[in-house]
Structure formats: C-alpha cells, structure tokens
Amino acid sequence: MDIKNFVKAGIRSLSAYEVKEIPCKVKLDANESPYGFKGLLKALKFIKTNRYPDPEARFLKKFISRDFGVKPENILHGNGSDELIYYLITTFGGPVLFPIPTFSMYGIISQALGEKRIAIPLEKEFDLDLEKILKAIKNQKPKLIFLSSPNNPTGNCFSSDRILKIIEVSNGIVIVDEAYQPFASDKGFMPMLKDYKNIVIMRTLSKIGLAGLRVGFLIADEEIINEVNKVRLPFNLNSLSQAAAVEVLKNKKVLKSCIKSITSERGRLFGEMAKIKGIKPYPSEANFILFRIKEPDKIYKGLLKKGILVRNMSGVVNNCLRVTVGTPEENMGFIKVLKEVI
Ligand SMILES: *Cc1c(COP(=O)(O)O)cnc(C)c1O
Numbered sequence: 001m002d003i004k005n006f007v008k009a010g011i012r013s014l015s016a017y018e019v020k021e022i023p024c025k026v027k028l029d030a031n032e033s034p035y036g037f038k039g040l041l042k043a044l045k046f047i048k049t050n051r052y053p054d055p056e057a058r059f060l061k062k063f064i065s066r067d068f069g070v071k072p073e074n075i076l077h078g079n080g081s082d083e084l085i086y087y088l089i090t091t092f093g094g095p096v097l098f099p100i101p102t103f104s105m106y107g108i109i110s111q112a113l114g115e116k117r118i119a120i121p122l123e124k125e126f127d128l129d130l131e132k133i134l135k136a137i138k139n140q141k142p143k144l145i146f147l148s149s150p151n152n153p154t155g156n157c158f159s160s161d162r163i164l165k166i167i168e169v170s171n172g173i174v175i176v177d178e179a180y181q182p183f184a185s186d187k188g189f190m191p192m193l194k195d196y197k198n199i200v201i202m203r204t205l206s207k208i209g210l211a212g213l214r215v216g217f218l219i220a221d222e223e224i225i226n227e228v229n230k231v232r233l234p235f236n237l238n239s240l241s242q243a244a245a246v247e248v249l250k251n252k253k254v255l256k257s258c259i260k261s262i263t264s265e266r267g268r269l270f271g272e273m274a275k276i277k278g279i280k281p282y283p284s285e286a287n288f289i290l291f292r293i294k295e296p297d298k299i300y301k302g303l304l305k306k307g308i309l310v311r312n313m314s315g316v317v318n319n320c321l322r323v324t325v326g327t328p329e330e331n332m333g334f335i336k337v338l339k340e341v342i
Pocket residue numbers: 031079080081082083103148151152177179203204205206211214215216
C-alpha cells in the first residue's frame with residue numbers, strides 16, 4: 001500500500017514545518033527573549049505528576065484575568081497560541097483571510113484543515129491594504145480574519161483605524177494576534193472587546209521569556225470562548241507549564257524589566273543598523289527588526305559562519321533578513337560582525 005495515496009489530498013501537498021537546529025553562538029532567529037526565568041522549581045514542588053493537569057487551568061486564568069481586567073469566562077488557554085489558531089479554524093472553518101507576509105501558521109493550519117485561504121499582500125509600507133481586504137470581505141465572506149499586530153515578520157503595527165474598519169465591516173470573526181504587543185507603544189485592541197462582539201485577542205507568553213513552556217490564550221466574548229472550548233483537548237496545558245507560568249506572572253516586576261530592556265535595546269540596535277551603509281532596517285514595535293540588504297543569502301551565511309544566527313526572510317520578503325533583539329552584548333556582537341561581513 002502506498003501511504004502517500006492514502007493521505008488526504010490537502011495534507012499530501014503540505015510539508016512538515018521544519019525547525020532546523022542550527023548550531024550557533026548567538027541565537028537571534030526565533031524572536032525568543034534573551035532572558036529566561038530561573039528559580040521556578042519552588043512552584044513545581046506541589047505538582048502531582050500522577051494526576052492529570054487542571055483541565056480548566058483555573059489558577060493560571062485567575063492571574064491572566066487580574067492582569068487584563070477580564071473575567072475568567074472570557075479566557076481560553078492553549079498549548080501556545082499555535083494550538084489556539086488550530087482550534088479557531090477547526091471551530092469556525094474558512095475562508096480564512098490574512099495579509100501577507102505574516103505569521104505562516106494561519107496559512108499552514110488552514111491548509112491542513114482543508115479550509116480556503118485568502119492571502120492579501122500588504123501595501124508598500126507594510127500596512128493593511130484596506131481596499132482589497134474590504135472587497136474580499138464583501139465578495140468571499142471570510143469567516144476568520146487573522147491580523148498579527150505588531151506583524152511578524154515586518155515588525156510594524158497596522159493602523160488601528162484600518163483594523164477597526166475591518167472589524168466593523170466583517171460578518172466573521174477578527175483575531176488580533178498580539179504576540180508582540182508587550183513590546184509595542186500603543187495599548188492594542190483589548191479595550192475594543194467591550195464594543196465589538198466579533199473580536200478575539202490572542203496573546204502568548206512565548207515572546208516574553210517562556211517559549212519553552214507553550215502558554216498562549218485567547219480573550220473574547222464568552223459565547224466565542226464556549227464554542228472554541230468544545231474542540232479543545234481536555235488536558236492541553238500540562239501541570240508544569242501552568243504552575244511555572246503562574247509563578248512568572250506573579251512576579252510582574254521581573255517580567256516588566258525584561259521587556260523594558262528589550263525595547264530600549266531595540267532602539268539602540270535600530271540606530272546602529274541605520275548607520276550601516278547598504279542596509280535598510282524597518283522600524284519595529286516588536287522584539288525583532290526586519291532589514292533589507294543586498295545579497296541576503298550571502299550575508300546570512302557570513303553571519304552564521306561567525307556564530308550569529310538570524311532568520312533569512314528572502315523567500316518571504318524580498319532581500320530581507322530578520323534579527324531578534326538580544327542582550328546588549330549579543331546585539332553589539334551582531335552589529336560588529338554584520339559590519340565585517342558587509
Ligand atoms: C511566535 C508567534 C506566535 C506563536 O506563539 P506560540 O504561543 O509560541 O505558539 C503566534 N503569533 C505570532 C504572530 C508569532 O510571531
């Protein structure tokens with residue numbers, strides 16, 4: 001029997017999401033925080049490894065609810081926000097609309113679930129092409145619209161009046177993916193939840209130091225949460241992650257100071273990059289900077305040869321690389337090597 005022919009057609013044409021382990025000294029490719037959290041063992045002491053985790057993640061939700069000023073009924077927890085994207089598309093189906101370039105999982109998961117994708121290119125300055133999106137809403141009636149703001153990999157926030165217009169016009173659900181909101185200067189779309197029933201805010205702890213724990217969550221109207229909750233696997237968030245996330249959220253001071261250090265480093269890094277001839281960094285509201293450069297493949301390899309790993313985006317955004325903001329030492333090292341390689 002030929003397994004390939006046995007697989008569903010939509011899956012056959014997919015390829016597995018490849019995360020290559022590339023050895024390097026300085027890892028600036030995956031938008032992770034350079035600051036991890038130690039001393040979480042204390043929190044793990046009370047975990048019963050023989051028991052299933054709390055399926056409702058009640059304790060964790062209490063802290064999220066306190067931090068964001070929403071009720072626990074408005075929160076849904078996921079094994080990273082990736083899982084929640086899966087759940088949203090499973091629950092509501094397509095067509096699924098998103099701009100490009102953006103976070104690749106919206107498209108990949110839609111395809112895996114056999115749902116129609118509507119990908120609309122961003123404008124020149126990486127803002128949403130409102131006219132085309134409104135037209136697609138009218139003609140194709142997408143059930144879900146994913147907007148990552150700040151957007152990965154471009155780094156900018158979309159103009160809030162364009163997002164609002166989309167929310168107002170759409171008869172589907174608009175998911176504002178705020179994975180990078182902690183690094184942005186505006187308040188994001190959480191305050192809009194009270195005015196519109198069709199918004200879902202998606203957050204994650206991955207970019208602020210907990211990528212290894214896989215904790216993401218949705219905040220939305222209770223009715224939406226209840227529907228998505230039907231497809232959630234009962235024990236999707238393990239006990240270790242629940243307990244460790246609570247411990248980190250308890251100590252907001254540490255979390256805040258890490259974020260502050262990253263945003264101030266981002267400013268410095270941008271300034272240094274802007275001074276280098278032959279590259280164009282794009283302003284960022286996230287914890288990474290996209291930059292245009294001639295011969296991106298060559299520069300990417302040159303950086304790696306000297307131990308510095310960035311993300312080669314040249315297949316996605318013409319002639320671009322993306323660098324994650326690291327510690328001051330890592331960023332200085334990156335700038336020094338970048339100058340040498342150029
Ligand atoms: C990294 C990223 C995510 C994924 O977050 P996880 O919680 O680690 O699954 C979601 N959205 C965007 C835009 C991202 O860049």
